[in-house]
Amino acid sequence: MSRRAYKVKYTKAQVNEKARKLATRKLPVRVPTPKQKALSKLHWLPVQNEEFTTPEDLREVEVPDEWTAEDGTRKEKVLVSADKEGLTVIVSDANLKEGSCERIVRNFAGLVYKEVTGEELREDEVDLSPFAMFRHTICEFCGEQTEGNSFTCPVCKRCFCYDHRSPESHGCNREKSRGETVEFGSKASRSDSGKERRTTVAIRKIFCG
Ligand SMILES: [Zn+2]
Numbered sequence: 208m209s210r211r212a213y214k215v216k217y218t219k220a221q222v223n224e225k226a227r228k229l230a231t232r233k234l235p236v237r238v239p240t241p242k243q244k245a246l247s248k249l250h251w252l253p254v255q256n257e258e259f260t261t262p263e264d265l266r267e268v269e270v271p272d273e274w275t276a277e278d279g280t281r282k283e284k285v286l287v288s289a290d291k292e293g294l295t296v297i298v299s300d301a302n303l304k305e306g307s308c309e310r311i312v313r314n315f316a317g318l319v320y321k322e323v324t325g326e327e328l329r330e331d332e333v334d335l336s337p338f339a340m341f342r343h344t345i346c347e348f349c350g351e352q353t354e355g356n357s358f359t360c361p362v363c364k365r366c367f368c369y370d371h372r373s374p375e376s377h378g379c380n381r382e383k384s385r386g387e388t389v390e391f392g393s394k395a396s397r398s399d400s401g402k403e404r405r406t407t408v409a410i411r412k413i414f415c416g
């Protein structure tokens with residue numbers, strides 16, 4: 208299954224600007240993590256004519272489980288970068304079904320739109336286009352190419368390299384103790400027990416793996 212990068216451009220320039228500010232305010236720029244460095248080395252196949260390279264200021268964002276329920280995955284993360292042209296969203300999970308990438312990105316675009324305008328996103332308010340893709344198999348923890356030596360975690364069902372194949376090594380079931388989570392929106396709620404945790408969207412600061 209291929210992985211994709213999307214450009215999300217709102218038709219109103221001020222919405223793009225607010226989206227950029229939102230991302231910047233919620234998540235300060237940090238030193239690139241090993242995962243980002245690994246991703247930047249990957250060769251992207253452009254869907255459109257323009258060359259695509261991995262943005263340097265990627266933020267890792269955990270999306271609501273409802274968005275990926277039909278794919279059978281949980282705690283799905285996408286990588287987001289924002290500039291005045293809009294958002295770049297990278298979906299790198301190999302286990303998502305065909306068509307799921309775009310749905311996740313569209314939901315994400317709608318959530319950001321609602322956050323900055325207070326309104327629901329209409330179809331004509333956003334230009335969402337697949338921009339580039341790659342077909343390599345990569346570890347979803349560190350971003351390194353697995354070269355046919357990939358492992359599926361029995362717990363989260365995602366794809367990892369030899370070093371990160373065990374649930375412990377990629378933070379499986381220990382999400383709450385890793386990194387620092389900043390939440391989007393006022394609907395987010397958190398309970399300390401970890402049960403019934405209902406978060407609309409959590410933006411997770413990328414930890415160094
Ligand atoms: Zn790895």
Ligand SMILES: [Zn+2]
Nearest residue numbers: 360362363379
């Ligand atoms: Zn796992």
